[in-house]
Amino acid sequence: MTTAVLEPRAGRRCHNALNTLHATHYFSPDLGRELGAVGVTDPRAVNLAVRSAALGPVGAGTVAAAFYNYKYELVARHVPAVWQTASPQRVLAARARAVDATLRRLLGEQALTSAEMAEAARLALRACEACTRGARPLYAAHADLPVPDEPHLAFWHAATLLREHRGDGHLTVLVSAGLDGLEALVTHTATGKGMTPKWVFGTRGWTEQEWDAAVARLRDRGLLDGDAELTEKGAALREEIEQETDRLDRAPYEHLGPDGVARLTELASTFARVALTAGAFPADLLGKR
Template sequence: MSTSLPERAGRHCQAALNTLHSAHYFSPDLGRELAAVGVDDVTAAYFAVRSAAMGPVGAGVVTATFFNFRHGLVARHLPAVWEKTTPSVALAARARAVDATLRRLLGEEVLASAEVAEAAGLALRATEACVRTARPLYAAHADLPVPEAPHLALWHAATLLREHRGDGHLAVLLDAGLDPVEALVSHTATGKGMTPRAVLGTRGWTREDWDAAAGRLRDRGLLDADGELTSAGTALRTAVEAATDRLDRAPYEHLGAAGVERLTELGRALASAVVGAGAFPGGTFGKN
């Protein structure tokens, strides 16, 4: 396969597919399906379904692999959630929630389309070049079976590509000297991350934690007094993403430039439809 991909091609492709993956986290279908198996807290449900592929793990494993959650919040729900359900039951509930979410947001005609089947085939082909080494969340999900339905196979492949990139991204953040809250603050300052309100409402950090992290970034010359990235801060975030791209290049090189371009086109069309259908609450992403 050709390795002459346009700059950031893999990043753009994965970003489109990640919209499809992430929609179920904000869906009422996930809460309903998890409540039906005994998990009625939305935060516990998130920890359960995303970590279930790793087995009945405790708070330490989830804090390490999810990275940007306060350990105290994780420990409040794990391993206690496994007294209410099991990883296999949680995974089955997640699959039902994903199916219901995509059917509601995209409609039966789209899910049955040739485009969704084509996207699934391309995305699965890309995952053939993903590697398990030092990528725990990806490796755990890679051991799960590929669903038969094309829209679920596409979602599964999108999940693998998301976690593969994410595992590498965490190594890059550590190398850049960014702790979990500093990573969140600096990402939000780019305008592409979650808003401070969304972070503080879901990650367990306090306003004091956020302000302290912002202070550390200012001390390093990465953030200015108004909370905007300095030129050095922008350069660091750019370098972080570029290094993540390098660690994540294999699946997209394997798919090839034409395949990546087509998968990105298909993924963006589906992502646009998902967003247009109201998958994500207002105020979730951005600087404010």
């Protein structure tokens, strides 16, 4: 009997499609409206609160550690103060309402009630069965939340679990590679797949001067050249990081199997393309400049 083998990058491709759907709500006006309704109006506080709420009313140290690439001083300006405005439970409820509104607006009612959405939810939740909590705080916290009944929200919930599972493992790899949070951002941006500096400054709290200092450190290590582009050594390191992240995140996709992963990737990619066409993200979000 021959067992089908999962292609090395299949999990990464599936994650990328799922993460696109997960991330739509961070840039949605629905999120600001729903969080504003419970008293959280600063966009940075909104971002920090919705992603960390599953952890409970934690302090700045816990959030900065779990998020890794946010400047601690930014986190400390909003956490734990935000929990005095809205409890984590209220934030989670507001987030769920925002996600529902966002997916309805971007994908349309027909997609939300389709057989394909229900299938995507089943496949993604099946993959989550093989995720593990150890050393994965954001995944573990979200895994303790109930699975929504509606297929589109169940799909988004599963996408969130798979996103945080990979993300937690990715941070372990970044630490092993000797990249601090800002250096990780700089090298990711240099690949052309990360956020532009403008968005890093606006959402992560770093300054242009701190960015330039990180660039200088990375040049000293031979990872960036004089134009802040990845050197051969830098590009190799970024690929090594992704490959090791793939290895640490392999279990859910092996559990789902090659056919299931291929189908989930197909479904998630279709939904992601619709969301992108509908303008889910700012045009200047990704790139090197």
